[in-house]
Each structure stands twice: as structure tokens, then as C-alpha cells.
Amino acid sequence: MTTMPPAPEVTGRPSAGDRPWAAVLALARFEARELLLNIPVLVLLVLYLGYSLYGLVTAEQDGMTDYPVLQNADRASQTAPQLVALAVLLCVNHAVLRSRRHGTDRQFDVLPVQPWRRTLAHALSAVPFAGLVAVVVGAEFAWAASKPGAVGHGSFFELAVAPLSVLLAGVVGALLARLIHSAFAAPLFVVGLYVLLAVFSIPSSGSDPHWLHWLSPVVPESGGDPLPSDLLGRPAAWHALYLVGLTVALLCGAVAASGQRTRTVAVATAVALTATVAGIAGQSPGDARDLAAARATASIRPEEVQSCSVRGTVTYCAFPEWSGRTADWAGVVERVQQLAGGRRDRLTVRQRLEARYGLTSDAALTPLTGPGQVTVGTAWGGNRVPEFAVGVASVLVAGDEEAASAVCDARAVTIMWLALAAQPDPVSAFVHVRLDDRTEGSGFVLAPTDPLGMSAGETAMVRALLDRPGEAVAAAVRDHWAELTSPKTSLTRVAQLLDVKAPEKEDSRDACEA
Known part of the structure; x- marks a missing residue:
């Protein structure tokens, strides 16, 4: 075993x-x-x-x-x-x-x-x-x-x-x-x-x-x-x-x-x-003190840290990283100027931002007071393009951004037609720049600084102008520029000059009082 x-x-x-x-x-x-x-x-x-x-x-x-x-x-x-x-x-x-x-x-x-x-x-x-x-x-x-x-x-x-x-x-x-x-x-x-x-x-x-x-x-x-x-x-x-x-x-x-x-x-x-x-x-x-100081400089005195280039009668000033974008801004400015009768006003397009409150702050920019100065932000594309066009047209019509922010009369019609007619799709741009996303009734239009108020009658007139041939409206704007940019011109008179139907009543103040 x-x-x-x-x-x-x-x-x-x-x-x-x-x-x-x-x-x-x-x-x-x-x-x-x-x-x-x-x-x-x-x-x-x-x-x-x-x-x-x-x-x-x-x-x-x-x-x-x-x-x-x-x-x-x-x-x-x-x-x-x-x-x-x-x-x-x-x-x-x-x-x-x-x-x-x-x-x-x-x-x-x-x-x-x-x-x-x-x-x-x-x-x-x-x-x-x-x-x-x-x-x-x-x-x-x-x-x-x-x-x-x-x-x-x-x-x-x-x-x-x-x-x-x-x-x-x-x-x-x-x-x-x-x-x-x-x-x-x-x-x-x-x-x-x-x-x-x-x-x-x-x-x-x-x-x-x-x-x-x-x-x-x-x-x-x-x-x-x-x-x-x-x-x-x-x-x-x-x-x-x-x-x-x-x-x-x-x-x-x-x-x-x-x-x-x-x-x-x-x-x-x-x-x-x-x-x-x-x-x-x-x-x-x-944030370090040096960073806070640099942010304050860029927000309050951007000209100290910007480089500028001249195209025709317009000076474009941008932060160094955005210097290549001036050609895009110039395209918008030139289209608006051409619609305004080929005007060659001396303008300064200055890039601005508000950096003092950090990356999450969405603080509004105050209007510039200097004649011919136009604000452009650091964001671009989409809705920012017609908004910038509104800013350019406002300065061409009113003279400076501070005066443009106070526009509450028939000049809003001229401003909006100049800004929108310069866009590839004017009606779509109109919808996107309006704060209420509508093209009827009174409301406010977005711009790089303060918004622009529009009455119901002005809104209807702008819609009517966009339906007309652009060459005809541009010729009327060129021929009657002085009257169209005067704060004393009534809405009815603007309608006559631009050959569109006038509103039934003068309501150019209702957007300002909204």
C-alpha cells in the first residue's frame, strides 16, 4: 500500500x-x-x-x-x-x-x-x-x-x-x-x-x-x-x-x-x-497690486497700452493681441460711411473694456465724450457686428457717443438704417440688436455703450426703409444729411425726406419715457 x-x-x-x-x-x-x-x-x-x-x-x-x-x-x-x-x-x-x-x-x-x-x-x-x-x-x-x-x-x-x-x-x-x-x-x-x-x-x-x-x-x-x-x-x-x-x-x-x-x-x-x-x-x-494697476490702466486709459493704425480718415486703436482685427472693424465703418453719402469724418475707433472687476464682471462701458470717438469691445462676431455698426452710425449722426446716448428724436431712424443696411441680412440684424428681439413697437437697441431708444413709429419707419431699394434710400440720406441729422427735424419730416409712410402720431419720445 x-x-x-x-x-x-x-x-x-x-x-x-x-x-x-x-x-x-x-x-x-x-x-x-x-x-x-x-x-x-x-x-x-x-x-x-x-x-x-x-x-x-x-x-x-x-x-x-x-x-x-x-x-x-x-x-x-x-x-x-x-x-x-x-x-x-x-x-x-x-x-x-x-x-x-x-x-x-x-x-x-x-x-x-x-x-x-x-x-x-x-x-x-x-x-x-x-x-x-x-x-x-x-x-x-x-x-x-x-x-x-x-x-x-x-x-x-x-x-x-x-x-x-x-x-x-x-x-x-x-x-x-x-x-x-x-x-x-x-x-x-x-x-x-x-x-x-x-x-x-x-x-x-x-x-x-x-x-x-x-x-x-x-x-x-x-x-x-x-x-x-x-x-x-x-x-x-x-x-x-x-x-x-x-x-x-x-x-x-x-x-x-x-x-x-x-x-x-x-x-x-x-x-x-x-x-x-x-x-x-x-x-x-x-490679484496682485501690479495686476490691479494694469487692469485699471487698460480700463481707464487704454491709449497707454494700445497700438494704433490709420485707414483713410479713421484711426483704429486696439490692444496688442487684437491688432489683427482692425480690418474687420474697418469693413463695418467703411460700409456705414458709404451709406452716409461717402462721408469721411475723422473718427477714432478705440477698443475698450472694463477689467477692474475681474473676469466675471459684465459692467457696461460709459460713452466717450470726445468728438468722433467710437467704442468697440473685445468680443466680435455675431450680434457684436451690428451693435458696433449702431455705434458708428450714432457717432456719425450725433457727433460723439455721449450725445448719441441722449438721442431721443427722429435721428434714431437715420442711425438705425445706416447700421442695418450695412449688414448682409438687415432684418435679422434688426431682430438681434433689439433688446426685446422684436421689430415692432418701442424698444431699445444694443450698442457698445448705452442703448439707443426707439419709438413704435420709428421702428415701423426703419422696417419700411429696409424694404426699399438701398440705393434710393442712400441717395436720399446723402441729399438731406443736414436735416436728417438735426435734432429739430420731426419724425413726419424725416418720413417725407426718405419717402416712407409717416406714423399716425408723433411718438418719438415714448421710447425715452419707457
């Missing part, structure tokens, strides 16, 4: 072999595929890609982004990818908890891949999604930069925020799963984080808490007109360092929570925390 030797006793965890990191990468690839098959990730990823594609298509239609400002285009890429980050956080957390839900934790204990390596693999499964976001962000920015009307300078660090936030979300999902073994932890964390960020974004004592504001993964700061890149004052590089350090520190925390508490992990944690603290310190101070 033969006896079998006793089976050797298992005294330790099976070896992962000579290539333990290959197993981690293989598991990360598998988990990435599993993430892609999760409904939240798939739906929000498709939604993000569709939104990006839709933005490119509609931009070509409305013309608002035919002239992008690149220091705004890089920040605009940060918000939409948070949909992907949200889905990655929830689904990575769900994947890490899979073994606990299915009761297979004990079976995993006999596998050669240790728990901390599995945690690392789950965190790395977010890398392909961060890479996809980086590709989309880069493509959007490259598309904007390739347009002939693009101005300004983008920032690599601003573009890096979106993919870094997706990586951070994957690490947070893995860490939460290792600390709290509940499927409700991640959704509650997301809700709590949203409430926390909403509270920090509320102004306190007239200003945002700057250092808390920048602890958010994404700080888009949008709403105001574009500023020159040297006036942004955004600590983009420090913020990117903060995100990298925070991601690595939380990853080390997830690895340590999985049982890997070695000296290497401790050193990596210390380095990551140092980088995080350095990033927080670098991004925490508010």
Missing part, C-alpha cells in the same frame, strides 16, 4: 510572478472596458461628445465664435468634461465594491494580485477616459486656434484641467470604496461636494473667498467680455500642480487603505502632499 505525501501547507499569499505590474495593467484595461459598458459612463460620455460636436456646428451657424479669443477658449473646455468625471467617480466606486456586493472578497485573498494592486488598477481604469477628454479638449482648442479671426494666447495648464479632473474623480471613487464599504457613499459625496462648492461660490462681503474658490477642481470664471491674456491673473500652473498633487495623494491614501503601508507609499504621499500644499499656496493669493 502506497501513501501519498501530505500536501504542502500554504503559508503566504501566492506570488504575482516576475511581472506584477503587467497584471495591474491588464486588470486596469479590463476595468476600463467594464466602465465603458456602464450605462452612466456610456450615456454621459456620448452626451459630452455630442455637446462638443453640437458646439462646433452651432458656432459655424451663429457666427459668435468665428472670432475666438484663445485665452477664453481654453477655459471654456473645462466645464462640460465634468459630466464624464461624475460618471467615472460613481462607476469606479461601484466597480471597487463589486467583490463585496457579490461576496467574493475571500476568493480574492488567494489571488496573486494583492488588494492594493487591485485598487491601483481600478484607479488607472480612469486613464483612458481622461485621455479621451484630453483629445476632445485639444481638438476643440485647435479648431478655435485655426480660425482666421482667432486672437490671444491659450494656456497648456488651463487645457490640462479637464483631463486631470477626470483622473481625480476616478481616484476619489476608489478611495471612497476602500474607506466606506457602502454604495451610497459616492452619491452622497457628490451631492455634498456640489453643495459645498455652491456655498463657496456665493460672494461674501462683496467678494468671493479666493482661496476656497480655487480649491474646486474647475474654476472657469466666465461671464465678462474677454480680457488680454496678461490681465487674466489666473494661477493656472499652480492649479494644475494642485490637481496633480491632490490626485497622487488621494491615490496613495487608497493604496494605504488597501493594506500597502510601506515606506515607499509614505514617501510618495509626503511628496504629493507637498505638491498639493505648494499648489494651494500658489493659487491662494488674490
Whole structure:
């Protein structure tokens, strides 16, 4: 009778072999595929890609982004990818908890891949999604930069925020799963984080808490007109360092929570925390005095930092990054001048902005008092073109912007016809420059500075003029320029001069009294 030797006793965890990191990468690839098959990730990823594609298509239609400002285009890429980050956080957390839900934790204990390596693999499964976001962000920015009307300078660090936030979300999902073994932890964390960020974004004592504001993964700061890149004052590089350090520190925390508490992990944690603290310190101070002074100069005395060029009788002054856009402004000015009988008044088109209140301020510009001075903003394309035409026509008719802002008489008819007839689609432009988006009744017309008031009768006369041949109206404007630009000329007389039906009553004051 033969006896079998006793089976050797298992005294330790099976070896992962000579290539333990290959197993981690293989598991990360598998988990990435599993993430892609999760409904939240798939739906929000498709939604993000569709939104990006839709933005490119509609931009070509409305013309608002035919002239992008690149220091705004890089920040605009940060918000939409948070949909992907949200889905990655929830689904990575769900994947890490899979073994606990299915009761297979004990079976995993006999596998050669240790728990901390599995945690690392789950965190790395977010890398392909961060890479996809980086590709989309880069493509959007490259598309904007390739347009002939693009101005300004983008920032690599601003573009890096979106993919870094997706990586951070994957690490947070893995860490939460290792600390709290509940499927409700991640959704509650997301809700709590949203409430926390909403509270920090509320102004306190007239200003945002700057250092808390920048602890958010994404700080888009949008709403105001574009500023020159040297006036942004955004600590983009420090913020990117903060995100990298925070991601690595939380990853080390997830690895340590999985049982890997070695000296290497401790050193990596210390380095990551140092980088995080350095990033927080670098991004925490508010606007420096030099930046505030530069913003004040650009807002109050822009001529000190602008370069000017002369085209005919018109001088165009712009901030350095916008110097290539003067040809577009000149095209509008020349068309309005031609409709005004080929007038060659000496004009100064000056680019202006209000930078003293930061990037989110949408403060109105006050009218210029100098004769022949016309304001143009830093945004261009779409509705900004007919609005600028209104400003040019107002100065040609009234003499200066301050006088034009007080126009409340029949001169509004001449101003509006000059501005609208210079547009490719005058009726559509009329709709877009009106504050109420209507071409009937009284209302206000947008301009680079103060809006222009129009009465119901003036509105009807402008519509009638747009239906007439432009050459005939231009000839009448040229022949009767003195009367048409006089504040004493009645609305009825203007109708006679331009050969359109006069309103039943003189109502040129009702827009001013609205």
C-alpha cells in the first residue's frame, strides 16, 4: 500500500510572478472596458461628445465664435468634461465594491494580485477616459486656434484641467470604496461636494473667498467680455500642480487603505502632499497690486497700452493681441460711411473694456465724450457686428457717443438704417440688436455703450426703409444729411425726406419715457 505525501501547507499569499505590474495593467484595461459598458459612463460620455460636436456646428451657424479669443477658449473646455468625471467617480466606486456586493472578497485573498494592486488598477481604469477628454479638449482648442479671426494666447495648464479632473474623480471613487464599504457613499459625496462648492461660490462681503474658490477642481470664471491674456491673473500652473498633487495623494491614501503601508507609499504621499500644499499656496493669493494697476490702466486709459493704425480718415486703436482685427472693424465703418453719402469724418475707433472687476464682471462701458470717438469691445462676431455698426452710425449722426446716448428724436431712424443696411441680412440684424428681439413697437437697441431708444413709429419707419431699394434710400440720406441729422427735424419730416409712410402720431419720445 502506497501513501501519498501530505500536501504542502500554504503559508503566504501566492506570488504575482516576475511581472506584477503587467497584471495591474491588464486588470486596469479590463476595468476600463467594464466602465465603458456602464450605462452612466456610456450615456454621459456620448452626451459630452455630442455637446462638443453640437458646439462646433452651432458656432459655424451663429457666427459668435468665428472670432475666438484663445485665452477664453481654453477655459471654456473645462466645464462640460465634468459630466464624464461624475460618471467615472460613481462607476469606479461601484466597480471597487463589486467583490463585496457579490461576496467574493475571500476568493480574492488567494489571488496573486494583492488588494492594493487591485485598487491601483481600478484607479488607472480612469486613464483612458481622461485621455479621451484630453483629445476632445485639444481638438476643440485647435479648431478655435485655426480660425482666421482667432486672437490671444491659450494656456497648456488651463487645457490640462479637464483631463486631470477626470483622473481625480476616478481616484476619489476608489478611495471612497476602500474607506466606506457602502454604495451610497459616492452619491452622497457628490451631492455634498456640489453643495459645498455652491456655498463657496456665493460672494461674501462683496467678494468671493479666493482661496476656497480655487480649491474646486474647475474654476472657469466666465461671464465678462474677454480680457488680454496678461490681465487674466489666473494661477493656472499652480492649479494644475494642485490637481496633480491632490490626485497622487488621494491615490496613495487608497493604496494605504488597501493594506500597502510601506515606506515607499509614505514617501510618495509626503511628496504629493507637498505638491498639493505648494499648489494651494500658489493659487491662494488674490490679484496682485501690479495686476490691479494694469487692469485699471487698460480700463481707464487704454491709449497707454494700445497700438494704433490709420485707414483713410479713421484711426483704429486696439490692444496688442487684437491688432489683427482692425480690418474687420474697418469693413463695418467703411460700409456705414458709404451709406452716409461717402462721408469721411475723422473718427477714432478705440477698443475698450472694463477689467477692474475681474473676469466675471459684465459692467457696461460709459460713452466717450470726445468728438468722433467710437467704442468697440473685445468680443466680435455675431450680434457684436451690428451693435458696433449702431455705434458708428450714432457717432456719425450725433457727433460723439455721449450725445448719441441722449438721442431721443427722429435721428434714431437715420442711425438705425445706416447700421442695418450695412449688414448682409438687415432684418435679422434688426431682430438681434433689439433688446426685446422684436421689430415692432418701442424698444431699445444694443450698442457698445448705452442703448439707443426707439419709438413704435420709428421702428415701423426703419422696417419700411429696409424694404426699399438701398440705393434710393442712400441717395436720399446723402441729399438731406443736414436735416436728417438735426435734432429739430420731426419724425413726419424725416418720413417725407426718405419717402416712407409717416406714423399716425408723433411718438418719438415714448421710447425715452419707457
